[in-house]
Amino acid sequence: MEQGCTRILLVEDNPGDARLLQAFLAEVGASRFELTHVETLGDGLKRLVEQQFDVILLDLSLPDSHGLDTVARMHQAASDKPIVVLTGLNDEVVALEAVRKGAQDYLVKGQIDSTLLLRAMRYAIERKRINIELEKLNELKNQLLGMAAHDLRNPLAVVKTCSDFLLEPVGQNLPAEKKTDFMRRIKRNADFMLKLIDDLLDVSRIESGKLVLDLKPVDITALIKRNIEMNGMLARGKEIELSFRHNGPVPRVQADGARLEQVLNNLISNAIKFSESGTSIDVGVRTENSNLVISVRDQGQGIPADELDKLFKPFARTSVRSTAGERSTGLGLAISRKIVQAHQGRIWAESGVSKGSTFHFAIPVACGPDPRGNCTGRD
Numbered sequence: 001m002e003q004g005c006t007r008i009l010l011v012e013d014n015p016g017d018a019r020l021l022q023a024f025l026a027e028v029g030a031s032r033f034e035l036t037h038v039e040t041l042g043d044g045l046k047r048l049v050e051q052q053f054d055v056i057l058l059d060l061s062l063p064d065s066h067g068l069d070t071v072a073r074m075h076q077a078a079s080d081k082p083i084v085v086l087t088g089l090n091d092e093v094v095a096l097e098a099v100r101k102g103a104q105d106y107l108v109k110g111q112i113d114s115t116l117l118l119r120a121m122r123y124a125i126e127r128k129r130i131n132i133e134l135e136k137l138n139e140l141k142n143q144l145l146g147m148a149a150h151d152l153r154n155p156l157a158v159v160k161t162c163s164d165f166l167l168e169p170v171g172q173n174l175p176a177e178k179k180t181d182f183m184r185r186i187k188r189n190a191d192f193m194l195k196l197i198d199d200l201l202d203v204s205r206i207e208s209g210k211l212v213l214d215l216k217p218v219d220i221t222a223l224i225k226r227n228i229e230m231n232g233m234l235a236r237g238k239e240i241e242l243s244f245r246h247n248g249p250v251p252r253v254q255a256d257g258a259r260l261e262q263v264l265n266n267l268i269s270n271a272i273k274f275s276e277s278g279t280s281i282d283v284g285v286r287t288e289n290s291n292l293v294i295s296v297r298d299q300g301q302g303i304p305a306d307e308l309d310k311l312f313k314p315f316a317r318t319s320v321r322s323t324a325g326e327r328s329t330g331l332g333l334a335i336s337r338k339i340v341q342a343h344q345g346r347i348w349a350e351s352g353v354s355k356g357s358t359f360h361f362a363i364p365v366a367c368g369p370d371p372r373g374n375c376t377g378r379d
């Protein structure tokens with residue numbers, strides 16, 4: 001509302017009241033507002049379809065609608081728009097009820113001045129914006145909870161069935177190696193649940209804006225080498241060749257190394273998870289404009305074109321299945337995208353069925369390479 005002009009829809013049938021409000025707006029600075037005045041609710045609803053508004057000033061007693069019904073109908077037609085109700089001196093109870101029914105604020109006619117009018121509109125716009133944000137977060141939370149509950153149910157059932165069985169006489173009398181098999185199954189499923197819960201906590205931390213980056217100069221080459229070593233055993237187990245190529249020195253970036261490692265680990269482990277044995281995975285790094293671009297290319301199954309836009313959304317698994325029964329929670333790429341975005345960067349995928357996939361992420365370079373290994377840019 002500070003920048004640009006505020007587009008107001010005024011629905012008021014009393015010419016005197018309408019003139020007074022216009023005078024108040026002119027007092028604050030007419031050029032800061034674009035006012036559209038209509039006298040009936042029907043005309044107001046029509047204008048909403050044709051024009052964009054930032055705030056609605058709504059009289060409750062109109063020729064074609066009266067009282068709370070006016071707010072209900074306006075709110076239904078413009079649930080994303082802030083409404084400030086205009087009431088008479090004796091209507092404050094109705095005004096409060098109007099706020100409960102979806103209006104953001106109310107002004108009592110006869111007690112309005114330019115400061116009050118401006119403050120009510122500002123407050124209504126801000127409150128509506130926050131409400132919409134909260135509604136979105138709430139929706140996401142419900143969605144995540146539903147999916148998490150669904151994903152936790154199966155492994156939890158395995159843990160329960162296996163442990164019940166081990167505690168029964170028949171289970172207790174099993175040969176040691178059979179018992180160990182059951183315990184391994186319990187551990188595998190417990191590990192999966194723990195990872196799912198850790199990932200969910202990450203998603204919730206990130207979505208609520210609580211992800212704090214610990215920014216330091218990071219040596220990406222060392223980080224990649226470490227990650228390749230870490231995933232080496234997994235790759236060898238599936239007879240997949242994992243290699244790293246880069247030409248010349250790579251500039252350091254101002255970044256949160258542990259978080260970047262999380263992104264890289266997800267990309268490399270995905271490449272291993274969705275590739276057949278006998279294939280290879282290449283990790284590369286290059287400087288492009290003022291960004292460092294890290295790429296993980298596999299010769300795996302590839303992702304159908306119409307599923308590519310699902311990739312970075314929470315729990316959005318595609319039709320591509322892991323090649324050796326590895327588990328997936330479907331949160332890795334959603335978390336990766338948030339981490340990369342927090343670094344002012346971008347992550348994207350190129351893929352096609354039977355062509356393999358390449359995942360790239362780019363983050364701005366903060367400081368140049370230094371032969372002594374020190375960061376030479378801002379840090």
Ligand SMILES: Nc1ncnc2c1ncn2[C@@H]1O[C@H](COP(=O)(O)OP(=O)(O)OP(=O)(O)O)[C@@H](O)[C@H]1O
Pocket residue numbers: 199266270271273274298300301302303311316317318319320321327328329330331332333334357
């Ligand atoms: N390299 C790849 N090749 C083919 N499909 C992939 C690849 N990477 C990701 N996918 C698809 O995208 C989906 C989402 O990946 P994401 O990393 O978010 O989750 P995940 O690996 O299934 O689980 P996790 O949360 O353990 O990472 C995967 O389930 C898979 O369907």
Ligand SMILES: [Mg+2]
Pocket residue numbers: 266269270332333
């Ligand atoms: Mg993954």
